[in-house]
Amino acid sequence: MSEREKMLVQKISDGTVIDHVSAGRALSVLRLLSDPQDRGVTVALVMNVESSKMGRKDILKVEGVELTDEQIQKLALIAPLASVNIIRSYKVSKKKRAVLPKTITGVLRCTATTCVSVREKDSVPSVFFLVSTLPLVYRCKYCGRDLSEREISGELG
Ligand SMILES: [Zn+2]
Incomplete structure (x- = not known):
């Protein structure tokens, strides 16, 4: 990860970082995650970041929310290459890949x-x-x- 990229991916204390979202899909992912109950959740979008793997990508940082497996399944449909990092106390506590359901x-x-x-x-x-x-x-x-x-x-x- 480059210095510039590190700067863009500022740390959150607790929540979920969704990386490797196809460029331009961040807003679709955001709509997928937003639930009337989740009002007040802080989400940071980093869009159109250079990526060695994908050319360009989007990143979402959702504070205070850990994605459920059902949400990750839907995420896979919009962003098949996405990786999901669950953050607790500024550290990655779990990494999950979006897997397309059969x-x-x-x-x-x-x-x-x-x-x-x-x-x-x-x-x-x-x-x-x-x-x-x-x-x-x-x-x-x-x-x-x-x-x-x-x-x-x-x-x-
Ligand atoms: Zn049909």
């Missing part, structure tokens, strides 16, 4: 209007299977419609 239920919406999960969404929850990670593709269990990375980010962000 099956995801009740989170994504099928884009086919004729799909049973759309027509009967109250009784038939959406189910999508991971088909490909690069590029990201999820396929509807019911009608076979594929969702692209852009569509998935659009739905979640």
Whole structure:
């Protein structure tokens, strides 16, 4: 990590640092994390940082909140390369990788209007299977419609 990068990633005492978010996705991640209960949470965004691995990336620092596994799963859909550092007393206490779920239920919406999960969404929850990670593709269990990375980010962000 360069000096400049260190400066940008100022330490927080307790919370979560989400690193390696694709450049331009930080705001989608922020929307994903914001919950009416979380009002008052301080979030620092560092956007468009140079990264040796990714070219450009975004970083989010969320004070006082530790991401749940469910949030990390959703995070993976928006930022597949993200790494999650849980911070306690200024130290990294846990590192987690965003891992794309093989099956995801009740989170994504099928884009086919004729799909049973759309027509009967109250009784038939959406189910999508991971088909490909690069590029990201999820396929509807019911009608076979594929969702692209852009569509998935659009739905979640
Ligand atoms: Zn469908």
